[in-house]
Amino acid sequence: xxxxxxxxxxxxxxxxxxxxxxxxxxxxxxxxxxxxxxxxxxxxxxxxxxxxxxxxxxxxxxxxxxxxxxxxxxxxxxxxxxxxxxxxxxxxxxxxxxxxxxxxxxxxxxxxxxxxxxxxxxxxxxxxxxxxxxx
Amino acid sequence: xxxxxxxxxxxxxxxxxxxxxxxxxxxxxxxxxxxxxxxxxxxxxxxxxxxxxxxxxxxxxxxxxxxxxxxxxxxxxxxxxxxxxxxxxxxxxxxxxxxxxxxxxxxxxxxxxxxxxxxxxxxxxxxxxxxxxxx
DNA sequence: TTACATAGTGTTATATTATAACAACTAAAA
DNA sequence: TTTTAGTTGTTATAATATAACACTATGTAA
Numbered sequence: 001x002x003x004x005x006x007x008x009x010x011x012x013x014x015x016x017x018x019x020x021x022x023x024x025x026x027x028x029x030x031x032x033x034x035x036x037x038x039x040x041x042x043x044x045x046x047x048x049x050x051x052x053x054x055x056x057x058x059x060x061x062x063x064x065x066x067x068x069x070x071x072x073x074x075x076x077x078x079x080x081x082x083x084x085x086x087x088x089x090x091x092x093x094x095x096x097x098x099x100x101x102x103x104x105x106x107x108x109x110x111x112x113x114x115x116x117x118x119x120x121x122x123x124x125x126x127x128x129x130x131x132x133x134x135x
Numbered sequence: 136x137x138x139x140x141x142x143x144x145x146x147x148x149x150x151x152x153x154x155x156x157x158x159x160x161x162x163x164x165x166x167x168x169x170x171x172x173x174x175x176x177x178x179x180x181x182x183x184x185x186x187x188x189x190x191x192x193x194x195x196x197x198x199x200x201x202x203x204x205x206x207x208x209x210x211x212x213x214x215x216x217x218x219x220x221x222x223x224x225x226x227x228x229x230x231x232x233x234x235x236x237x238x239x240x241x242x243x244x245x246x247x248x249x250x251x252x253x254x255x256x257x258x259x260x261x262x263x264x265x266x267x268x269x270x
Numbered sequence: 271t272t273a274c275a276t277a278g279t280g281t282t283a284t285a286t287t288a289t290a291a292c293a294a295c296t297a298a299a300a
Numbered sequence: 301t302t303t304t305a306g307t308t309g310t311t312a313t314a315a316t317a318t319a320a321c322a323c324t325a326t327g328t329a330a
Contacts, residue, residue: 011278013326030316044281047316065200066257068287068316087247098247102281106241110260112222112233118262122201125245127253146296146307165287179310184288189307203287204315 009062016040017051018072021061027069027095064088064095066117075099082120083108089129098125145195151175152186153207154195158160162204162230199223199230200261218243218254224264233260 010018016037021028028036034048052070055061061070062084071086075097085098085107102129107121145153151172156163157158163171169183177183187205190196196205197219206221220233220242242256 013279033155045317046319047280048281050278065259087251087253096247100245103245107258107260110229110235110238112235112260114221114265116262116265116268118222118260120261121258122261123242123256123258124200125242125247125253126257127251128252130249133251148308180288181311182309183291185307 010055013042013047014050014051014054016042017048018055018060021070022056022072023071025037026093027064027067027071029067030067033070046131055098062086062097064124065122067128069110071095071097073097084121085123085125087125087129089132090126091128091132091135094129094131096129098123137265145190146186148177148182148259149186149189150179152183153190153195156190156205157207159207162199162202162203162206162227164204168205176186195256197221197232199259200257202230204230206230219256220258220260222260222262222264224267225261226263226267226270229264229266231264233258 001057015058017033020033020036030048030052030110033052034042034045037048052061052063056063056070059073059082061072063070064086064089083104085103087096087098088094107123109117110121111117152168152173155168155171165183165187167178167186169177169180173184187198191198191205194208194217196207198205199221201223218239220235220238222231222233223229238258242258244252245256246252
């Protein structure tokens with residue numbers, strides 16, 4: 001019982017919630033996830049938040065901080081949630097994960113005034129997506 | 136009555152709240168601000184949030200999205216909240232605004248796969264500050 | 271196998287962060 | 301003076317997130 005998901009060792013709740021987020025074309029919010037998985041036996045916010053925390057930790061999903069929403073990682077190179085970058089359209093709210101080696105190298109090597117390197121970053125760009133620009 | 140703050144046309148509430156944040160060495164959260172300004176007549180969350188919204192809009196303060204906290208802008212070049220970058224220490228929670236022309240130029244010129252430029256960004260680096268590294 | 275450690279679950283209650291709606295007031299400009 | 305846009309004060313409530321506790325499942329090592 002409670003078999004782990006083969007590919008990534010997800011538990012039942014984690015898998016239910018990951019699958020929902022993964023199928024979604026846009027970021028999902030915690031309580032919207034909750035409403036969508038209640039028929040599958042996940043009844044309380046904490047069950048959702050715990051799964052989300054774990055999924056973020058292992059890099060299967062990312063949190064869009066400015067939106068309090070969660071998106072599946074489609075960037076094969078990001079095994080852990082340590083270097084994330086997104087574009088966010090301020091009209092249609094479409095969020096896209098950026099996978100630019102130039103950008104990630106630049107940021108991974110960034111040092112502050114004291115010469116300190118930082119182990120993680122999260123970058124969010126805001127503006128208009130192509131579709132909304134053309135309207 | 137209700138004189139504007141000379142330098143930046145802040146209203147009374149905006150000035151009270153800006154002064155508090157500006158004096159603080161670390162980011163402040165909305166409800167912590169509320170408790171600190173109740174003696175000055177600001178009694179309700181909305182009064183705080185409205186002032187915060189305005190101060191963010193005009194670039195006098197920035198929101199640290201990953202912490203739901205607000206910090207005064209000490210970067211003379213950032214008149215508007217359109218290009219922000221911070222380092223955040225995961226131990227002591229010290230937050231520092233980065234003012235690196237190299238970084239800001241790099242990010243301001245970033246284009247996504249479709250060649251789209253974005254009008255705003257927010258970047259948060261996480262790691263250890265110098266002090267915490269030495270401990 | 272048993273014992274142990276680690277991690278996940280289900281549950282209730284509650285804390286924290288943020289906004290809706292509405293009436294009134296203020297400041298600046300036409 | 302009238303209008304306009306923005307801010308204020310207020311009550312209520314929505315949305316986001318965690319504390320605490322008892323219990324269950326799984327992996328590992330004696």
